[in-house]
Amino acid sequence: MIGYTCSYIPVELLAATGLKPYRLLHGDIGLSKDGERLLRIDACPLVKSNIAYIIKNQDKFTALVGSTGCDMARRMFDIVDELTDIPVYVLNNPRTDNPKIFNDEIDWLVKELEHLSNRKLNDDLLRLEIERWENIREQYRTLNKKRAANPSLISTSDFHKAAINYYKGDVDAQINITEKHSVNPRVYLIGSAITYGANQILELLEQELRIVGDFNCGISRFLNIEIKDKNLNGIKHAYYNQPPCIFKRPNHKFYEWTSSQLKKYTCDGIVAWTLDYCDSYEFELKRMESRFGFPILRIRSDFSFQNLSQIKTRISAFREMLCSKI
């Protein structure tokens, strides 16, 4: 497997090496506690979990590819580099609008991956991979339309379970989702990553609400990658120009894009899911409330879900509030 951490890392390039791209999206309290042997308690729970997962499963990874997305995610690879022999490639994902750096770094990554895999990532190979991954994304896009329909036909919880295959590189897995119509208040999910183990929170939310769109790593962000030119330039263009992550500076475009999604999906409210010490989102919550003008339910987590009953009550109260507005 080749592990990776960020929505800006082209999965097509990783797959072209012949390795299985595996998105590091681990989040459970056990792994997180293990991670605290290497990191302070105030590190991001996702990073703590991922690092513990990597250390425990190091024999499974041929290489790891990271980016300079969040500071903690970038620094995680520094520790992995110190503690394991896994080759680590961290590419500069510029925070400002600087496509040159991004494009140069993709060129760098291609050369390094060619060396790692002893394969030439030529146009033919890249075209094949692009078509393969585009085809998969198209299947998910069809499902996403059902999720976003009004009334919504499939749940985000089910969508997430299916999308895990994409993130784990199990591209040949069958995608079967049973339709579950819902007339619950329509909400947009935003915030920190939804990890493999966090489906529980989606289920809980969807007992009272219906998540019809999201902007979290780990659910549907990959659908925004649409590679028009089936070559390396097409990859660079599609990945660089995806709806911008909140850590981009300035982050106006993130707000513009999310606002447009809220309208498009006729949402009634927003659920903001943040992990403990997730700077990128925690600093922005207040601004989100004023910028979006939607009711926001904030849920903060360390993956322990010890406060599940409390969260449940808060979700019910949020639903009541939304229903009274509707």
Added chain:
Amino acid sequence: MFEDLKPKKINLTEWSHQFRKISDQIIKKYKYYGNQDWGIYLSPPATFMVYGARQLKRLKFDNSFAALRLWGFVFNESERLFRAKQVGKKVIATMGDLGTIPVIVMSFPDCIPFYPECIWWTPFFNESFILLDMATKLGAPEPACFSRAALAAFYKKAYFPKPDLMFASTGASCDDYSCIMQLIEGLGYNPIWIEIPFRRKSRSYFVADDYEHTKWGIDYPKRFETYLMSEYEKVWQNMVEFTDINNRNYLAKSIKNANRLRKLVENIKKLSYEAELAPFPGLELMVIEFGNLYGYADFDEWTDIIEMVYATISERVQKGEGVLNPDALPIAWVTPSPDPYLLNLVEDLGCRIVATEYVINQALVEIEEDIEPFQALARSFLNASLIGSTEQRVRRIIEGVEHGRISGVLITNMLGCSHCAMETRLIQQMLSKVPVLSIDVPAPFGITEQLKSRIAAFVETIRCARR
């Protein structure tokens, strides 16, 4: 001239008493921006306590005249920045890069760079939660770097004037301040964003990049110089548009000025750390290091003060005089403390700071003068503390430990700060040959007996280890 007494650390009352012996003529001699009417900054530190810096009554200061100048000048900064605006100078906020962009800004006549994040000391000096509470109201979470005070300062408009121009550096640095800068922009400010690339360490399996080394032996992909150069070009162009001045010779001069200060500070550190007796206190030495960033808004006067400090320290070393006990234990300090009292406390408990890693390496290294200026700036910035690996960051401290110059390491963290959370355990592991104490700096006025006991135990552990 005021005759320095035998070196020691004194309190506020003692300084006030000592200050009475300084003649008016001497007081009038030292002024910022060279202005005789309002530029005088020498006053006893007690003056600043009256103005609100309540912590000063608990601090101890070096008793030299040079230290008096230093403190008077540093505490005068807020007034100085407002004065600068009043007299038509341009005040430029250079946030996030800690050391390089001011060198460019200072190439433009009457442009005064400053770092709003340096206001992180203010809640501690003032023993006040006003700025931190306001930052929370404005959206900054409580578990975050104390530099969030800058957000509140921008909101309150009382701590520094509204900048005429703002540069905000982001990228491979700490997330906390990047988020704070974004919130500052949200208040209606309009910073020019500057990219800081991640300094990727060379690995045996890398094939695609040519690598270079900085003078400090830190490796980086050669092409990253060009990224930084183009960012500095952006800074330059913005400054040209803003001032209507475009003279690259000024940049070469600004680099020379920066180097003059950097060399002085390097010599001060070397003298202080290697002398048998510690000739100058750790708190003042921290203030001196941070002066390299922008000279506390009057670079020439600050450099003059540092020359005086250097002369004072040289004389003390020559005479074999110091301010700490001869048996003070040599420690390294990693990550600066926003609470100045901690530096006093650690010395009072028996330590002596002989190495530091205050996340500003980029402001300490000399800038090359024989190459193209932007390239020289890029190459100096590539020494930065937070843009690369932890091993590179603490390499000099590791060497100090290996050579027996450092007997213990103190790491001061901020709860919720992204790099502290990720680096501290690794640093502890890398420096495990000596006792390492990692503490969280508590909120203002929060140093408890428990924390003091932990530091005392750390000191005891070092003593035992040395035996």
